Amino acid sequence: MAKSNAAATGTVKCAAFWGHDGKALADFYAAALGWKVTQTFGDTAAMISDGTTTYVFYTAESFKAPDWPADELVFHLDLTFADVEAAERRLIERGATKPAHQPGGTHWTVLLDPSGQPFCISAAGTNG
Incomplete structure (x- = not known):
């Protein structure tokens, strides 16, 4: 039998x-991305989607945000x-914070979501 090269x-x-609050995180990222909350699971989790990709956010009572930049990150999101500038203002109004440490220079901006987890924002079409 021949092996497939695919x-x-x-x-x-x-x-x-x-x-700390999965529902609040789902609401934050749905607003950030212009997506919809598509399903909730009581107060413990919520899903958001754009119709092709889905994110689910869970409440973890023992959750501890990373002490960034001292802690290495296992995973983070880059949003374009x-x-x-308008996105940064809107995200901060919705509960994000902007840490003093900004390693991206003019290429990207680091924000912390309402749970304290870093994510990056940049202009569409740039490498961040």
């Missing part, structure tokens, strides 16, 4: 995140926006 491929169905 590479195995997959599709990301969902990514999961934990924080047409108007980064």
Whole structure:
């Protein structure tokens, strides 16, 4: 039997995140991305989607945000926006904070989501 030369491929169905309040995080990222909260699971979790990608946010009572930049990050999101300055203002109004440490220079901005987890924002079409 001949071996197939086709590479195995997959599709990301969902990514999961934990924080102090999964529902609040889902609301924050849904607003940040212009997505919808598509399902909630009591007060413990909520899902958001754009129709092709889904994120689920869980409440973890023992959650501890990383002490960034001292702690290495296991994972973080990079979000792009047409108007980064307006996005930054809007995200801060929705509960994000901007740490003093900004290693991206003019290429990207680091914000902390309401649970204290870092994520980056940059202009669409830039490498961050």
